[in-house]
Amino acid sequence: MTRRGFRFWLRRNDEHVAGRGTFVEPHTLEVVSATGTRRVTAERFLIAVGSRPRVPGNLAVDGIRIVTSDHIERVPELPRRLAIVGAGIVGCEYATIFAHLGQTQVELFDRQPRILPFEDADVSAVVAARFAQIGVHVHREAKIETVTVVGDEVEVTWNDHAGELHRQRYDRVLVATGRAPSTANLGLERAGVTLDKGGGVAATDTRTAAPHVWAAGDVTPDLMLANLAELEARHAIEDMYGLEPPPIIHEAQPAIYFLSPEVGAVGLDEQKARAQHIDYRAAVVHNALNRRNLAMRATDGFVKLLARRDGRLLGLRVVGPQAGTCIQGVALMIGQGLTLDAIERCVHPHPAVTEGVLEAARLLLGKSLFKPDAMPGLCHIIEG
Structure with a gap:
């Protein structure tokens, strides 16, 4: 469902309260918006706040020259030179997109010895070979030291696998080093919800430690995929209303x-x-x-x-x-x-x-x- 379709559905069926919500009591949210603050009380809650880009501490994202996947599709023009930090799914997909557009020289950086390290080496090898054919240059075992905006460019310094320091300038730098659950400042502990060590809501088949709270999508420790998020949301709603859905087969x-x-x-x-x-x-x-x-x-x-x-x-x-x-x-x-x-x-x-x-x-x-x-x-x- 698109966002427009979702908003239309909300107008027909439920009240939409826009703002930033925080649990103040197990069954009460305080919602702060541009128009003021109000409290919302409910018997059951579904936590589906998604995720945010995970950015290393030494990279200062400004949303203009140093960007994440939240910004890259809104850049005003195709960069002539693009550096992508992170060779996971997001980094490799954007490397593919920009390389095929034909106007951008793409360089991909990762600390691992190969791209897509969570997949088998034979999968990585085929994608890497294709990258070489379409002009994507991969810097393996590269440790990014600094990323600094200099005028209309971004200067990147990094150490290669041998420890040699390199320096290069780009039009844009895309930080694609993963995503993290957006659980900060929600007051989940006041609702009895526990988090795992990665900051995600600890949940089994969408059920959290609190019997009145369910969780779905990127906010859980499960794979961050849209199809799984929809499945979990449907499962959670059916479960909270007693329909006894079958277990999710991850x-x-x-x-x-x-x-x-x-x-x-x-x-x-x-x-x-x-x-x-x-x-x-x-x-x-x-x-x-x-x-x-x-x-x-x-x-x-x-x-x-x-x-x-x-x-x-x-x-x-x-x-x-x-x-x-x-x-x-x-x-x-x-x-x-x-x-x-x-x-x-x-x-x-x-x-x-x-x-x-x-x-x-x-x-x-x-x-x-x-x-x-x-x-x-x-x-x-x-x-x-």
């Missing part, structure tokens, strides 16, 4: 990274499976074996499917065009605890990018016509 949460190439993700990847000490197997099928990808002349990327030894599905990563369309079926299957056989028995459309998922399942079942020994570099099985 293991089946799908996500799309709007990069070049696109990345679709659901469930566990290899590094998360190893961290949880799960005995897994994975199959990788490169897009060069998929006829739809060949027809589109878009063979960069791959499909990687993870399953337990007994065949139960764990996760899927798809890198390439239409990656986001490949993950929903597997998300449903993970949520239902299904196995590789469920994918193999499902008739897939042809030619389609989703056939890569089918062939990955067949590889793990020993039924694929693709043979890793005969096709080195195009398909293989990983024993976790």
Whole structure:
């Protein structure tokens, strides 16, 4: 729902109280606005205040030259040179956008040895290779020292992986070092709500420590995704009115990274499976074996499917065009605890990018016509 649609819905159904709210008692909010202060009392509350950009202490965001994702889409002109601090989803997506607009030289900085460090290295490698092709320069293991506005430019100094100091000027600097829950100054402790060490509202299936308070979206420790926020909000409202919704299956949460190439993700990847000490197997099928990808002349990327030894599905990563369309079926299957056989028995459309998922399942079942020994570099099985 758009903001305009939400405001229209509010006019038809409920009272909209605009302002900054703070709990003063367990069931009472004090709301301060431009027109004054008032108190609002209710039996139940839903905390859905979202998140804010997380900014390192040595970076002074001014919203003009040094910006976050809250500001970048309002800059008056395309920068000739753009520095992006942070190579997570937000940083990499904006690097993709500005590089494809064709008027901006983009440089991406991160302290980690590779971009998208929360994903497996093979996913990062494909995106990084594409960045090199479209002119995005990645500074790996870079430690930002200072970011200073100098006239109409921003001067950035940083140390590289060898400790050598560098200095460069840019038109804009985008700080994309993550987001943090917007829980400050809400008085949540007065309502009996507890926070986790990251400042998010501690909640299980949207229920907080206070029986009359629920939480949804970025304010919780869960993944900060719009589709999950909507699901949690619906769950919270149904729960607070006694409709007994089923538990939220976080293991089946799908996500799309709007990069070049696109990345679709659901469930566990290899590094998360190893961290949880799960005995897994994975199959990788490169897009060069998929006829739809060949027809589109878009063979960069791959499909990687993870399953337990007994065949139960764990996760899927798809890198390439239409990656986001490949993950929903597997998300449903993970949520239902299904196995590789469920994918193999499902008739897939042809030619389609989703056939890569089918062939990955067949590889793990020993039924694929693709043979890793005969096709080195195009398909293989990983024993976790």
